[in-house]
């Protein structure tokens with residue numbers, strides 16, 4: 001019988017030999033060409049912009065993946081995950097000003113219309129001293145719509161201010177986002193470029 005104890009010594013030597021510093025990655029790994037995932041150290045990383053643009057491109061090449069027999073499963077999986085990732089990597093968009101404009105103009109027009117009706121009402125000359133029920137209701141509704149128009153203007157100003165101040169920051173932050181295709185981690189690269 002061969003005693004296995006004699007072979008228990010070499011493995012310890014092999015273990016020692018394994019973590020030799022020869023496998024140390026070159027320090028150039030952090031260059032712009034080789035961005036590494038901070039989580040899994042994979043170099044299979046793409047910017048959010050690239051993933052978004054390729055994700056919309058990927059749909060057209062769905063049929064191509066079927067032809068590559070060996071990589072059908074792989075390509076199908078990547079294609080699907082990329083289109084999902086592309087949705088997650090979509091750039092920020094400006095806030096629409098259509099709602100505030102419609103609210104301001106609509107409420108303003110209605111307020112003007114109702115105010116005109118209140119002024120032209122039969123009891124109008126005595127409206128303040130002796131307001132008839134119809135006229136006072138018209139004035140109340142008119143004021144409500146005026147308030148609505150004012151709120152629409154404030155909303156419009158808020159939207160414009162967000163688009164001017166916040167949107168560029170969001171867009172800049174988005175342009176710095178990189179995503180690891182291996183583990184899905186995302187992070188912001190420095191402003192080095």
Ligand SMILES: [Zn+2]
Pocket residue numbers: 037038039040041042180181182183184185
């Ligand atoms: Zn990773």
